[in-house]
Amino acid sequence: MGQTLFDKVWQQNIVKAETPEQPALLYVSLHLLHEITAPQAFAMLAEWGRGVRRPDLTVAMVDHCAPTGKDAAGALVFKDEATVTQIATLLADCQRHQVPCFGLDHRYQGIVHAVAPELGLSRPGHVIVCGDSHTSTHGAFGAIAFGIGSSEVAEVLATQCILQRRPKNLRVIVEKHLRPGVTAKDLALYIITKLGAVGGKGHAIEYQGAGIQALSMEERLTLCNMTIETGARFGIIAADATTYAYLRQTVLAATAVGIDDQFQCSDADALWDKELRIDADLVAPMMSWGTNPAMSIRLGERLPEATSAAERHALAYMGWASDATPGGRPVDHVFIGSCTNGRISDLRLAAQHMRGKTVAERTQCLVVPASKLVKQQAEEEGLDIVFRQAGAIWGEPSCSLCNAMNGDIIAPGQLSVSTSNRNFEGRQGPGARTILVSPASAAQIAIRGYL
Amino acid sequence: MRTMSILTSRAIQLPEDDIDTDQMVPARFLRTSGSTGLGKCLFYDRRFAADGNMVADFLLNPPHYQGEKILITGANFGCGSSREHAPWAFKDFGIDVILAPSFGDIFYTNCLKNSLLAIVVEVEVLDVISAMNSVITVDLEQQSIVSGSLRTPFNIDPFMRFCLLRGFSQIDYISENEPSITLFEQKNDHRF
Numbered sequence: 001m002g003q004t005l006f007d008k009v010w011q012q013n014i015v016k017a018e019t020p021e022q023p024a025l026l027y028v029s030l031h032l033l034h035e036i037t038a039p040q041a042f043a044m045l046a047e048w049g050r051g052v053r054r055p056d057l058t059v060a061m062v063d064h065c066a067p068t069g070k071d072a073a074g075a076l077v078f079k080d081e082a083t084v085t086q087i088a089t090l091l092a093d094c095q096r097h098q099v100p101c102f103g104l105d106h107r108y109q110g111i112v113h114a115v116a117p118e119l120g121l122s123r124p125g126h127v128i129v130c131g132d133s134h135t136s137t138h139g140a141f142g143a144i145a146f147g148i149g150s151s152e153v154a155e156v157l158a159t160q161c162i163l164q165r166r167p168k169n170l171r172v173i174v175e176k177h178l179r180p181g182v183t184a185k186d187l188a189l190y191i192i193t194k195l196g197a198v199g200g201k202g203h204a205i206e207y208q209g210a211g212i213q214a215l216s217m218e219e220r221l222t223l224c225n226m227t228i229e230t231g232a233r234f235g236i237i238a239a240d241a242t243t244y245a246y247l248r249q250t251v252l253a254a255t256a257v258g259i260d261d262q263f264q265c266s267d268a269d270a271l272w273d274k275e276l277r278i279d280a281d282l283v284a285p286m287m288s289w290g291t292n293p294a295m296s297i298r299l300g301e302r303l304p305e306a307t308s309a310a311e312r313h314a315l316a317y318m319g320w321a322s323d324a325t326p327g328g329r330p331v332d333h334v335f336i337g338s339c340t341n342g343r344i345s346d347l348r349l350a351a352q353h354m355r356g357k358t359v360a361e362r363t364q365c366l367v368v369p370a371s372k373l374v375k376q377q378a379e380e381e382g383l384d385i386v387f388r389q390a391g392a393i394w395g396e397p398s399c400s401l402c403n404a405m406n407g408d409i410i411a412p413g414q415l416s417v418s419t420s421n422r423n424f425e426g427r428q429g430p431g432a433r434t435i436l437v438s439p440a441s442a443a444q445i446a447i448r449g450y451l
Numbered sequence: 452m453r454t455m456s457i458l459t460s461r462a463i464q465l466p467e468d469d470i471d472t473d474q475m476v477p478a479r480f481l482r483t484s485g486s487t488g489l490g491k492c493l494f495y496d497r498r499f500a501a502d503g504n505m506v507a508d509f510l511l512n513p514p515h516y517q518g519e520k521i522l523i524t525g526a527n528f529g530c531g532s533s534r535e536h537a538p539w540a541f542k543d544f545g546i547d548v549i550l551a552p553s554f555g556d557i558f559y560t561n562c563l564k565n566s567l568l569a570i571v572v573e574v575e576v577l578d579v580i581s582a583m584n585s586v587i588t589v590d591l592e593q594q595s596i597v598s599g600s601l602r603t604p605f606n607i608d609p610f611m612r613f614c615l616l617r618g619f620s621q622i623d624y625i626s627e628n629e630p631s632i633t634l635f636e637q638k639n640d641h642r643f
Contacts, residue, residue, distance in 0.1 A: 149557060
């Protein structure tokens with residue numbers, strides 16, 4: 001019987017096989033750290049009297065708390081002392097253990113899930129972990145990539161290994177191609193509505209088909225990034241010519257080992273525990289209406305009739321009027337950025353819709369590149385000028401309004417249209433109302449000022 | 452890891468599906484480098500109004516909550532972010548066992564790593580236990596939940612059960628495999 005791609009990569013990275021009594025022990029090829037979930041792990045390490053086994057396979061950076069704004073003198077504006085301490089703690093821990101760390105003044109600083117791919121750290125066949133649920137992003141390279149807790153971060157720091165039970169296999173086959181103007185974000189939201197918020201639980205999701213092969217590497221990253229919103233910790237796409245072409249233009253390509261093309265994929269007779277088949281040409285621009293990404297509809301569509309207490313609660317939380325049509329509702333904030341949609345292709349797309357136009361008077365628009373390299377590239381292309389001339393704020397690389405930890409926050413009751421990944425209650429601030437869309441839709445809405 | 456085997460308590464109920472970890476510990480409370488004292492942040496934006504006053508009808512506030520150590524809740528509990536601050540907050544608040552029809556995968560692992568016993572219970576059984584509203588005994592050794600005359604078995608990964616019962620440290624277990632880890636490294640040249 002054939003094997004799935006996920007199971008093949010799993011097999012290749014086993015230190016000790018799984019039994020009914022014990023989970024498998026997997027070797028980690030890349031461990032990413034950030035300032036929110038790593039300090040506690042370093043504290044556990046100290047408690048155990050252990051060091052970092054493979055600092056050369058570990059990379060840390062500051063992202064969640066990184067400030068977006070600068071003051072008149074050009075200095076970064078930190079939210080508070082706690083933020084400064086948290087960042088300093090990561091830098092000190094990394095220095096003590098000789099782990100490379102991209103602090104705020106480093107040219108490679110940015111969001112872990114943007115930086116590792118663009119540097120060429122995320123590679124086919126690897127096992128990649130990080131104390132962050134959106135680590136599923138890196139599966140776009142044909143890797144096993146998943147989010148872990150701080151206790152597991154500590155275990156990986158000490159041993160470079162992680163205990164795991166092998167998940168079940170789910171495949172999403174995407175036939176045909178996305179229509180012009182429809183993005184990977186729309187595809188991701190569409191798939192999440194089909195699978196539901198728990199449809200992927202306990203599974204690794206492999207995306208296959210012509211619609212996936214046609215996606216750029218950055219679009220694949222967006223799709224795998226959002227996989228966690230189905231409950232699946234893993235998204236994976238077989239590496240192909242697109243993958244290797246991307247890897248060859250990354251920062252580390254020249255020094256990279258293991259970028260010999262390995263066109264590893266699932267066998268035709270592999271067994272799948274679950275399957276979803278969709279036609280990409282049926283996907284339209286999407287928007288979320290509720291309080292999880294599975295609560296999404298086509299832009300312009302009427303709101304659904306609530307069929308459960310949760311849906312009624314979500315409609316009320318979001319403050320929808322009773323006429324059930326989202327169109328015309330004023331928008332207070334637009335956020336373009338995050339590990340989902342803060343890459344250069346996302347900013348180019350947003351700029352295309354904002355060039356020569358002005359953000360609506362009632363709307364504030366914040367554009368935050370996902371990394372320093374993205375920022376640099378965008379500025380070389382003059383995209384920052386496009387955004388600024390339109391009246392948007394051009395920020396420093398950070399998770400920013402995706403999780404509202406760095407001081408960027410949406411006030412209670414305000415409506416925020418966002419290219420990030422989660423529209424949970426309070427995610428962008430207590431009482432904030434979040435609508436998830438693509439960068440193209442976000443830019444159009446910023447100009448219009450209403451849905 | 453702390454040992455645990457048997458616990459008897461009444462349960463507090465929070466009958467909602469899809470409660471995410473952002474609700475459990477809002478992100479602004481993650482600006483800490485520690486893992487202690489997070490109980491006061493648990494469900495902060497639901498426990499407290501914007502003016503800082505307690506929300507009287509929220510079920511984890513008194514008079515509804517009276518020190519119960521077991522939480523009964525809805526499906527997909529703990530979906531979303533990987534923050535281990537969520538189980539740290541529950542433990543600090545005083546919750547030792549969570550019964551739900553399903554859990555977010557990362558949250559579930561994080562709970563067991565912290566001796567917070569997350570147990571998957573079929574929704575029909577959970578409804579009955581909730582309705583009985585009596586003292587519940589959760590026995591990890593026997594893998595059973597007893598509520599009044601109802602006794603229901605539960606499943607748990609035998610490895611995690613072993614670790615919890617013995618207070619067995621997983622870092623020690625992984626480290627016992629040192630020869631295999633070194634062998635793997637010799638065969639696989641991982642470097643950047």
